[in-house]
Every structure is written in C-alpha cells, then in structure tokens.
Amino acid sequence: MTDHPGHGDRLTTKEAAQRLGVKPETVYAYVSRGLLTSHRSPSGRGSTFDTAEVDALAGKGRREPPGGDPLTRLRSGITLIDAGRYYFRGVDATALAQRHPYEEIADWLWTGTLRPGLRLIAPPGALSAARRALAGMPPGSGPVDRMRVAAIAAAVADPLRFDLGRDSVLDSARALIPTLVDALPPLGPPPPADAPLASRLWPRLTAREPDPPSLRALDLALALLIDHGMAASTVAVRVAASARAHPYAAVSAGLGALDGPLHGAASGLAHRMLAEVLERGSAPAVVADHLRVSHPVPGLGHRLYPGSDPRADALFAALADIPSAQATLTAAHQVAEVTARQTSLHPNVDLALAALSVASGMPSEAGETIFAVARTAGWIAHALEEYAEPPLRLRPTGPYTGPPPPQPLP
Known part of the structure; x- marks a missing residue:
C-alpha cells in the first residue's frame, strides 16, 4: 500500500505508525480492536487517522508488538501477587481482610475511600424482581444458578443500568451484591436487611445457628476472595465491559466463567x-x-x-x-x-x-457461592477500570487454520 501525505489533522498509516512506535501492520491491528478509527484517504488509496486520537493512544503507552494479543497483557491497578503475598491497591490483602469487613473493603476497592460501618442494602424493586424470578426455577437449582438468574432480574429492574458513568456503576454494584445474597432462599431465620452481609449470607448456606467466630470466618473468606488478579472469570468480565456491557451483564459473564470445574467449583x-x-x-x-x-x-x-x-x-x-x-x-x-x-x-x-x-454444615456447593458473592466486588472493580479504557480493545487476533479460499459452495 502506498501512503499519501496527511490531510489537515489526519495522518497516513505510515505517520500514525511512527507516532505510535509500531509497524504499519500493528496500526491496523489497533483498528480491528477498536483502539483507532480509520478512514479512506481522498484518493481512495490507503487510510488516514485522526491526529488527536493517535496521540492519545501513544500517550497511554498501549504499544504492542506486531501480532500481540491484548488479553495476555491486561494492566490493572487492583491486585498485585508477588513473592507469596497478594495486595489490594498496594495494601496487604490478608491484613486488610483481618481488620475490615467485606463491605468496607469492597467499597474501598471501588472508590479508594474506607467508610467504617458501611452496609449494602438491596433495593426493594430489584430484590422483589429477583425473588420472583427465582421462584420459577426448577427444584434442585444450585445457588450460583440462582445468582445468575437474580443478576438478570436485578438488571431488568434497573432502568439506569446502561449508564456507564462511574457513579451510576457504583450505585448498581452497591445494589447488586446484596440482591444476589438476599434473593437466595433462607434455610433458617434471616437477619435484618441492614445486618452485615456475612450474617445475611450464612442462613442461605446452612440451617445451623452461627456463633460469632463462625460469622467472622465467613466474612473473612468473603474479604479474602474479593479479587485475585486476572483469573478466567475476571478476564470474561473485562471483555464484556470492553464491549460496554452494563455492570449486571459484566457480572453475568463472570458468573458464567465461574461455573467451570477448574475455577469456582x-x-x-x-x-x-x-x-x-x-x-x-x-x-x-x-x-x-x-x-x-x-x-x-x-x-x-x-x-x-x-x-x-x-x-x-x-x-x-x-x-x-x-x-x-x-x-x-x-x-x-x-x-x-x-x-x-x-x-x-x-x-x-x-x-x-x-x-x-x-x-458449618453447609452443602458442597457453598464454597462456590461464597466465592461468587465475594468476587462480584472484584469484578465490578475491574469493570470500572475497563470502562475507562477505549472500547472493544480486548479483541484478540489469531491465525486462521481452516481450508484456504476460495472453496466451492456446499
């Protein structure tokens, strides 16, 4: 392809590649992933690119080698795993979990502000919709199956779910997590709706009466499992968020990936x-x-x-x-x-x-339920990060291995 001089605030492929420090082939890979927008040049030969868009991409340092896969190099400021320890935003995660309850850590992970005594309360409309949806499920449905249905029902009950502004996403997160818990059918007397989340999750997992150390252990498990880097379910959430799925749909993607026997189960x-x-x-x-x-x-x-x-x-x-x-x-x-x-x-x-x-006398799937509730907070944190990135950037490329064209019509 022959490049022609840029027109006004437009750059040729060659000029865009030079500004980005990559090969021309990589510029087109950026286009295929939604990182850049291209237009045909007035002559009809070659493409042109917006100078400001190219400079913004160059400034963010998203330079990938030719043929690189963005899913293998996802950057995140949430969790670091290093030298046998793991850290939430630079803070030792186990020390954090031993000192603060799940709700406080989740909100701190989202906002950077720790609010003592925070409670997550399910909105009546979302909770009612989720419980009605769960009532129609077949007998024997597992807790995570119910959570997937509850997430969809809660989404439909939220008319602002498509607003991906940070405040709106945070409102959805603070509503979704308690809805997922409170919609599960209780096996024993449920505590008040404003009780700590671990106290409300306990009777959904076992009919046994809890003691304070047991509730503390459950809350600790939730806090420890909030996030763990780029696990399979987290990558699924980020891909959905990259396509600008709303937070309920992004969490649903995570719940789907969690269902595998090598992950949540x-x-x-x-x-x-x-x-x-x-x-x-x-x-x-x-x-x-x-x-x-x-x-x-x-x-x-x-x-x-x-x-x-x-x-x-x-x-x-x-x-x-x-x-x-x-x-x-x-x-x-x-x-x-x-x-x-x-x-x-x-x-x-x-x-x-x-x-x-x-x-605690819980069924075998209880661990998966605890994992799913806990990790929902981490998924939201990753979705928030991804919403701040260029859309559709997580589109991997791969070599075609099918028969060479042209093939006869079947």
Missing part, C-alpha cells in the same frame, strides 16, 4: 473429600483413592504460590478459633501432611473454604 471437590475423610476416619485412605485413579488431590497447590496460599493460611487461622471446626480442620491438615510425603504442594484457599463449609 474447585472447593466443592475438596468439600466432598474432607467429608469422606471424616466419615472414614482416615486421610491416607482417601488420598490413596485419589492417587490410585490418577486424580489430583483437591485443594492443594496454586500456580501463583509456590509456597503456601496466604488466603488459606488466614482462613485456617480463623477456623482454629471455632471449637466445632476442629475435627474438620484436623482432617484438612492430615490431607496436606499425607500428600506432602509425595509432593511439595501446599493447601490452597479451596481446601480452607471446604473446611469452613464442612464444619
């Missing part, structure tokens, strides 16, 4: 394993059964933590303060000790979540 496998250890009274026998059929032992190892998972350490410490959790906690430690004879894997947060759910 992992704690359920560990729950069933711990329940079997308690039933049989033997961790070695249960571990041996997993190894015999070449199944990995659930709840062990994490690719981002060569050593111990700090989230698991914090949650295990909280469970140690609950007398009724001691048998389950011992079973979890025994599983780790038996497995350590053959591997260097350490317990991860899924094993700690399983210990909490088993000790």
